[in-house]
Amino acid sequence: MPIKLENVAIAVRDLEATIAFFTDLGLTVLGRDTVSGEWADTAVGLEGNTAKIAMLQTPDGGGRVELFEYVHPDAIETEPTLPNEIGMHRIAFSVDDLDEALEVAARHGCHPLRGVGTYGDIYRLTYVRGPSGIIVMLAEDLRKR
Structure with missing residues (x-):
């Protein structure tokens, strides 16, 4: 199918x-x-x-x-999810420039949960807490540099 x-x-x-x-x-x-x-x-x-x-x-x-x-009906407020909770986890985007994407996120009051990590020589990435508590992963492919 x-x-x-x-x-x-x-x-x-x-x-x-x-x-x-x-x-x-x-x-x-x-x-x-x-x-x-x-x-x-x-x-x-x-x-x-x-x-x-x-x-x-x-x-x-x-x-x-x-x-x-x-x-x-009225929306039901919940606590924002944590990265290790069961259920819908996050939405992920690849970006050309992670630093630029983080500047955009910061203008909306959205900042990394902890910082920016590097996965081998492949990705620079981070999770930010977006609007309504949404976890948004932003990742820059280092192989495209």
């Missing part, structure tokens, strides 16, 4: 702030909408749900991120 990853969806507390973070990193907004109705209730499994959504795409066109902010 052929299978293709369509997108990764992330619930956020502030859609506009999260869009700003990801677009500053280089993603583009493909579309926005507010969704609700019987089809949404059925697909999502929440009665009477309404959400503002945005679909973003990476510059290469290969990756998509769907962001959604619940209008109804």
Whole structure:
């Protein structure tokens, strides 16, 4: 059976702030909408749900991120996940210049969890805590230098 990853969806507390973070990193907004109705209730499994959504795409066109902010029912705040917790872990992006990407992240108040590491002679990488507590991995391929 052929299978293709369509997108990764992330619930956020502030859609506009999260869009700003990801677009500053280089993603583009493909579309926005507010969704609700019987089809949404059925697909999502929440009665009477309404959400503002945005679909973003990476510059290469290969990756998509769907962001959604619940209008109804109220969003449930949780503690941000830790790197070793079971469940959805992080979203990862390769970047041409890690230092530049970290400057962009810092403008949004997002900083490395600990610092920048180097994996052999292959990657410089770090995890930052993004909007709504999302863990975002940023990695620069050192072999492209």
